[in-house]
Amino acid sequence: MAMSPGFKDDLLATIPNLRAFAVSLTQSADKADDLVQETLVKAWDKHESFQMGTNLKAWLFTILRNEFYSQMRKRGREVQDSDGVMTERLAVHPSQHGLLDLKDFRAALELLPEDQREAIILIGASGFSYEEAAEICGCAIGTIKSRVSRARSRLQQILQISGEDDFGPDAISSQVMGSNAA
Template structure:
């Protein structure tokens, strides 16, 4: 029989699936078995049945993990379920994308006024000078642009 560990991996995966069933990860068990075999390579006698040796290691590791898991108390103090839940950050990212899309859909005069005053922080007077119009026009464009943004974002006007 060959002492090439790699040739036994498919059989180890199959055996791991039969042991784990739906309760664990068979690939983790195979990896743990191979790691243990490498660590304990001095206990293997060349010329003996390596496949049986690997299966024995796997079975012993699986049952050791089962015993260990049965001793762990559920809802221990360091349990992950007791950690406070953080708020999802993707909501604000997606909301920002919606605002950006709604802003790009605005007519150009409204978009320019809103970006200058509300995004970049220019004063109404400065925005009026940049756009070459009256300050009242800037105020009107911002007001109308805000209403269109609220409508586009599904907020009450």
């Protein structure tokens, strides 16, 4: 449907009234200007739904009011995060680092003697107590504790782990993610 010749002129003539109404709703000239602009864009896009002979001003005010309420609902679901604190808490480290670390750990685990590997898997991965692991392996509790201790030390050597900073992302990833751990 073709746009009527007077539609554009009538639309432009309503802008001061739309802006005044928008300022009363938003309490901000900048937000009001954005709201009026969005209203005009929607009205222009939907001009074919306007019925000539009806009240254009009322139609535009309805669009503006509905857009305002839509924006308010949207803002109600949004979280203000101007300093980035919320975003930083939501950020996750790239998963490929974890996958690579797991691959390295599995390879290091395979390098352990069988008795140490069995002990550390029972205690560390399966969650058995030292007593339960000793019973499963048929040896003394002290033997299991010794095997687990030697296995942990050997894994640290193989994986070149010297402290807590060696876990998680590398220094560059930590800086990018905004972490203070680097």
